[in-house]
Amino acid sequence: MASFLANNKRLARIARLFVAFKTLLLTIRTNLLLASVALYETTLACLLLALCTVYPRVQTVSTATLRTRRALNTAL
Structure with a gap:
């Protein structure tokens, strides 16, 4: 019995x-x-910022993405 209890432990x-x-x-x-x-x-946001400097029309998309990224960073 003692060996059975020892094995169980x-x-x-x-x-x-x-x-x-x-x-x-x-x-x-x-x-x-x-x-x-x-x-x-972060990489995606950097790429979008780089696109903004080349293509100003991307600015509205980039602003929305940055807002989303900031919200995610504060949530994490």
Whole structure:
């Protein structure tokens, strides 16, 4: 009986470690995803600003995009 309880405790400890490890991996993956989205948004905004200097008609689209980007940055 004692070995059965010891095995159960060990299995429970392994299960807790596994859950903690999976949670850590999920957190890292989520943070990397948010960072890549922010980088994509910043790159897109820079490209639109570069277009504005070449084509002034793009200005209205760029202004809306910048407002969206600012809203996303404050939300994150």
